Amino acid sequence: MNEIKVKIPAVKASSYTIKIGANILESLWEQIDSAFKEHNKFVVTDSNLVSAGHLTKLIGQRDIETYVIEPPGETSKNINTLTSIIEAMEKACLGRDTVVIALGGGTVGDIAGFAASIFKRGVPVVQIPTTTVAQADSSVGGKTGVDSTISKNAFGTFWHPAAVYIDVALLDTLDDRQFRAGLVESVKHALIADAKYFDYLETNIDAILQREPDVLEKMACFNCRIKASVAQADPMEKNQRRMLNYGHTVGHAVESASGFDLLHGEAISIGIIAAGLIEIEMGLAKTDRLDRVKSILKKLNMPTTLPLALTKGQILGIIRMDKKSVNKWPKFALIEKIGRIYRQNEQWAHDVDQQIVEKVLDKLYE
Ligand SMILES: NC(=O)c1ccc[n+]([C@@H]2O[C@H](COP(=O)([O-])OP(=O)(O)OC[C@H]3O[C@@H](n4cnc5c(N)ncnc54)[C@H](O)[C@@H]3O)[C@@H](O)[C@H]2O)c1
Numbered sequence: 217m218n219e220i221k222v223k224i225p226a227v228k229a230s231s232y233t234i235k236i237g238a239n240i241l242e243s244l245w246e247q248i249d250s251a252f253k254e255h256n257k258f259v260v261t262d263s264n265l266v267s268a269g270h271l272t273k274l275i276g277q278r279d280i281e282t283y284v285i286e287p288p289g290e291t292s293k294n295i296n297t298l299t300s301i302i303e304a305m306e307k308a309c310l311g312r313d314t315v316v317i318a319l320g321g322g323t324v325g326d327i328a329g330f331a332a333s334i335f336k337r338g339v340p341v342v343q344i345p346t347t348t349v350a351q352a353d354s355s356v357g358g359k360t361g362v363d364s365t366i367s368k369n370a371f372g373t374f375w376h377p378a379a380v381y382i383d384v385a386l387l388d389t390l391d392d393r394q395f396r397a398g399l400v401e402s403v404k405h406a407l408i409a410d411a412k413y414f415d416y417l418e419t420n421i422d423a424i425l426q427r428e429p430d431v432l433e434k435m436a437c438f439n440c441r442i443k444a445s446v447a448q449a450d451p452m453e454k455n456q457r458r459m460l461n462y463g464h465t466v467g468h469a470v471e472s473a474s475g476f477d478l479l480h481g482e483a484i485s486i487g488i489i490a491a492g493l494i495e496i497e498m499g500l501a502k503t504d505r506l507d508r509v510k511s512i513l514k515k516l517n518m519p520t521t522l523p524l525a526l527t528k529g530q531i532l533g534i535i536r537m538d539k540k541s542v543n544k545w546p547k548f549a550l551i552e553k554i555g556r557i558y559r560q561n562e563q564w565a566h567d568v569d570q571q572i573v574e575k576v577l578d579k580l581y582e
């Protein structure tokens with residue numbers, strides 16, 4: 217047998233800038249145009265963003281190739297939409313000198329990022345996130361993908377954006393339930409990484425709910441710094457990124473057991489309480505810490521107990537199938553105190569006995 221070694225040179229390090237402001241959408245096109253002078257532009261958005269007037273604000277009267285995802289939301293986050301986008305780009309005779317511009321929430325951002333990563337073996341993507349989830353989480357970090365008929369994000373790539381522009385005024389048109397649920401990722405960021413940010417959220421909760429732009433801008437800065445620093449330290453999700461999974465092990469199971477009746481953030485709210493109860497069971501916390509966390513989630517109108525319709529068995533069954541499980545049981549991200557992830561033996565996620573999780577689930581019905 218012959219053997220030939222092929223050396224692949226280290227990939228060049230790269231960086232991108234996140235710009236944050238209020239009412240900046242109308243001025244963005246010029247910036248994008250000057251940053252991508254040589255590129256053809258292709259916009260991906262969804263029909264709600266068109267009816268909210270955001271697409272027009274972005275492109276003005278310019279004649280820009282655009283793909284509008286319809287219906288909006290998770291149901292369209294599949295391989296068929298991806299194929300239609302790629303084929304629309306081909307029909308528009310676009311080549312590798314194209315930049316994809318994603319104007320939308322996490323659904324649009326994930327699909328458009330995925331399309332950009334595979335179109336002609338990869339073209340840049342610019343993210344313009346329009347939801348609390350996307351501005352705090354999905355637009356930064358480079359994870360892209362679509363769902364299969366069996367599971368979420370079954371197809372996907374790591375494809376970092378070439379730039380991110382956050383206009384917090386875009387959140388004005390987001391409905392209240394989506395707006396509030398998306399804020400749970402901000403609470404999560406504060407819990408795992410920044411006690412001052414948690415204080416800020418507590419102090420400014422009314423202004424946040426009133427969508428005051430200066431407060432939302434400040435939040436976006438906190439969120440992006442945290443998300444970016446974790447993604448930067450662990451771009452391919454080998455270990456440290458697991459801290460972002462805080463509240464998500466039980467949360468994902470609850471989301472899925474609810475048949476996606478609960479929004480992601482609503483389920484993660486329950487998952488964060490579960491993590492807090494696990495911390496108490498494991499002697500990592502006293503109850504007063506959990507009371508603070510519960511109080512802020514309640515102010516966001518988030519559920520903090522399990523709906524009776526979801527059984528413990530159902531939830532445990534789904535936890536066992538968690539994609540991060542080894543021997544059918546996942547590790548759990550936990551915090552040591554507000555603002556600091558718990559680390560032991562260089563690990564960012566930990567073994568928790570199944571009995572503890574069962575006990576915690578029982579408590580979550582109370
Ligand atoms: N890539 C990542 O790292 C990452 C992280 C978190 C979540 N996600 C993904 O993000 C998706 C969820 O994202 P989402 O919560 O933003 O949902 P979404 O993109 O589906 O948006 C929710 C709804 O709000 C509408 N909408 C969006 N912005 C609006 C605005 N400004 N005004 C009015 N309506 C608006 C959308 O049309 C949609 O109907 C999931 O698929 C999830 O897997 C990805």
Ligand SMILES: [Zn+2]
Binds near residue numbers: 401480484
């Ligand atoms: Zn999440």
